[in-house]
Amino acid sequence: MYELVFDPELCLRCTSVDCIMRCQYISMDLDEAKREHDALVRGEKSSILSQCVTCYACEEYCPYRNHPFYHIVEQQEKLGVHPIPIPIEKSQVVMMGPRGKIQPKEVRRPVIDMCFFSIMKGGIRGKLFEGATTIEGSDIFCNLMFLHFARNSTIKERLPRMIENIMTNYLTPSGIRELICYHDECYGTYTSWAPAFGIEVPFTPVHLFDYLYHALLEVKTDIKPLNVKVAYQRPCSNRLCPETDHFVDDIFELIGAQRPRRTYEYSNALCCGGVPEAAQRFELSEELQRKNVEDMKASGAQFSVFNCPFCFWTLAGPVAKAGMIPVMMSDLCLMALGQ
């Protein structure tokens, strides 16, 4: 079985404990944080295991890139801490499990990996995606969502098969090595989680924002600046690939959108509230939703842009009720092209 590349000594020597001190959901002074953190690192019980909202942010906060969040998930699973009720966890394992119905098909560049979400395929259209092939479904699903369920084991069990499915059925026969990841979750899987667990990724994952930016450059002359203020809701899985965050600014510049200053963005981004709701932390979920929406509204945003379908499902309603227009990033870009 795949083992996490994690250096406990590095953590035990750490004096700043950024993973806990910068956490927006766990409130501890440095002494307590160090104590609980060290217990966690030693594989002992720690209150961090039950307090963690599984927002992935400590993966970004750790100055040593020592995978504190993946370690938390390992320990939650080992010690039987279930962030989300067990029947929901079990049901999701079955619901999202591979159906084994994948069939080889010829694919053409760009190949867009829609993850599990065929429902979002409507966004793959127009000039930015001309000739694109989409692939999606349970047999190529990254399964990274099981980080929220303390189930690294499910990802370990399924991911190699998913990667093999992608290669065998789509990329290899068509001689393609690049895969555009529609969702940060897939990109984070292939560029962060898989290497952390020693799983080889034989293709080159490309973040959707990276793809959109370069596709927009190609049709730059067709862009009609939107001249609107757009608040960006950064998803938890973007914490696994913070190097892609600059593309939001780059894209906005190209499409003539302003990114008004928000309190909760960049490394200070707040969870959308969806996962805490699943974890039965309803007051926290409502507080996070309220804070996000109020923050967007206070920034003067007219639009709210998402890249995560789950964030969209959680916040689209409240955003719309607050008088802003919720939109996925791919659609926002198409709007700038009049599409």
Place this chain on the structure above:
Amino acid sequence: MFTNETLSRIREIVSSEYVTNEPEDLYIYSRDQGVQDPHMPDCVVMPSSTEEVQEILRLASREQIPVVPMGGGLVLSGLSVPLKGGIVLDMKRMNRILEINEKSHYAVVEGGTSQGMLDAYLKKNFPHLKHSLPDAPPAATIAGNIAIHGSGHLSQSQGGFHSEMVTGLEVVLSNGDVVKLGSCSTVPYWFSRAPLPDLVGLFLGWNGTTGVITKVGIKLYPRPKLHDVLVYMTEDIDLAPEVLTRVINTETAEDINYALSPKPDYLNGFQMMVINITANSEDEMALKKKIIRDVLKDLYETKESGFMPVPPNMKTGFLEAPQKALSKFADVRRGGGFEYVGAIMPIERIPDACRAGMEITARHGITYSLGARIIGKGHCAMFFFAYPFNRVDADEVEKVKMALEDTNEASLRLGGIPWKAEVQGQQLILKQMDPGTYSLMKRIREVLDPAGIMNPGNWEVS
């Protein structure tokens, strides 16, 4: 005895285009979607007025011809199948909405008015009002549903079976006499059955064996602006009554349903409590949700059960009234066969009912969907054991038939009573019924239907 002369007489009463004895028409009326054996009627009539119904019943009474009143024909247990031939009285032409009283919250409709028609009419003309919809196709009629003690999406919050929401009736007796029951018998208003002697019950639950309902007064309720749903999930069958009772006691839910089904596979083994909530403001909705969550807090904090996140695409289905999920399940085996035992039973027997349903279906090698709707403030539940089948598969039909018989027996053993039971189920009920009740039923039948022409074969008391 039904003769050509009878047919001619009926054609004089009702325009001949609404009378048929063509074999292809009779075939349709000889059966429903369930497993009961077909029985051919002699003719089918679609009257358009109370007067026409009166004339037909006078004729039938004189000539000793069985009459079977029929609404949407969706009862599944053969209650509108003419067991002894005769006339099927298809009420669908009597579909006028006669009155909506906004202030006193009732509607008066003719006996063939469908659930869908009243719902659409209210949505268009009185969007602030609604009636309780059963989870039947919209073609189900209001009169047919109250006559079988149906229930629906307001049965939990508004106090019971649809028959309890009846404010008055107009009924044609077997001899052609018309009677008005409830306040409409004395004043022009159809507001309630009280304070008069309550005779409405003589026509509710009798499966059309005491008269033909030609008008119904039915309660209307406010239609709140907002509608949302919470879904509670557990693997522990024995936990369901506790969860349901706690939620009921909050008095904040509009409709509470329970479901257990092996399909889809990700729900196999999981009980779901579907809690519909309505409100007039965001604040009211938030408060109601909080109240419901709070009463289950000690349970979900153990992580052994909890509220399931419901994404928007899934939520749409849960918010439907009537619910389409069961209709979709009805055709899961293809071939258009579906029947269920709906047993009215105490809430605390839900776990044992589930076990019984799973045992029976495993023994007969068929699939199932089990579930319940809470009736009243936890006063009972309508527990359904639903079995789909492929009509062209004779072996499967026979298995389902046997399973339904076993389920009727199991329901009674569990302290429940099969709802809208087919003839065999009715006989099981009568067998264990108090002899005094049984005797009274017989005497009532003799008074109201001395010729024994009203839906004979049903509630047959010897």
